[in-house]
Amino acid sequence: MNRRWDASTIAKLGLLTAVAIVLGYFEYLLPVTGIPGVKLGLANTVLLYALYLLDVPSAILLMFLKVGLSGLLFGGPAAMIYSFAGGMLSLAVMIPARKIKGLSIVGVSVLGAVSHNAAQMFVACFIVGTRAILAYLPVLLVAAVITGTLTGVVARYTFRSLSPKHAQRATRSENQTKNSTQKQDES
Numbered sequence: 001m002n003r004r005w006d007a008s009t010i011a012k013l014g015l016l017t018a019v020a021i022v023l024g025y026f027e028y029l030l031p032v033t034g035i036p037g038v039k040l041g042l043a044n045t046v047l048l049y050a051l052y053l054l055d056v057p058s059a060i061l062l063m064f065l066k067v068g069l070s071g072l073l074f075g076g077p078a079a080m081i082y083s084f085a086g087g088m089l090s091l092a093v094m095i096p097a098r099k100i101k102g103l104s105i106v107g108v109s110v111l112g113a114v115s116h117n118a119a120q121m122f123v124a125c126f127i128v129g130t131r132a133i134l135a136y137l138p139v140l141l142v143a144a145v146i147t148g149t150l151t152g153v154v155a156r157y158t159f160r161s162l163s164p165k166h167a168q169r170a171t172r173s174e175n176q177t178k179n180s181t182q183k184q185d186e187s
Helices: 007-029 044-053 056-074 077-097 105-128 132-162 164-186
Strands: none
Touching: 007 044, 007 056, 044 056, 044 077, 044 105, 044 132, 056 077, 077 105, 105 132
């Protein structure tokens, strides 16, 4: 597939990559939780932005740039392997999930966070050579639901302020889904 981006798109992708790296670095410097392997995932708001307000190829490129550059700057090769696995699976889940009627951006974010942690655990099993570390998976999944919810809420409000036209459509769609669900519950 031969894809050509115009100068405006390249500039936007460069800016989004920089924002993702800065957010990732901020999380690297200030671990918010006392649980090993758990981060807020605020840099994933950039991927959500690309998924919802740009296009899938842009989101995929951003994930590779974010993981590659962050790994080179402050992670190392092992961190890159885990992040690539998590990033690929989370995007593979979020891309179709964003089209599910009734699933908000918060839900898509939670699915992305859960699949990201699951992929990292399976890579760890492969690298370490034991399944015993899967005992830690429930802790990571609970943390993923919490952090994915937070990231999704941050993304929702970020979309509203950065791109009012797109955000209004997304919010209108979420409200319509909530209203139809409430009507079904009342019947």
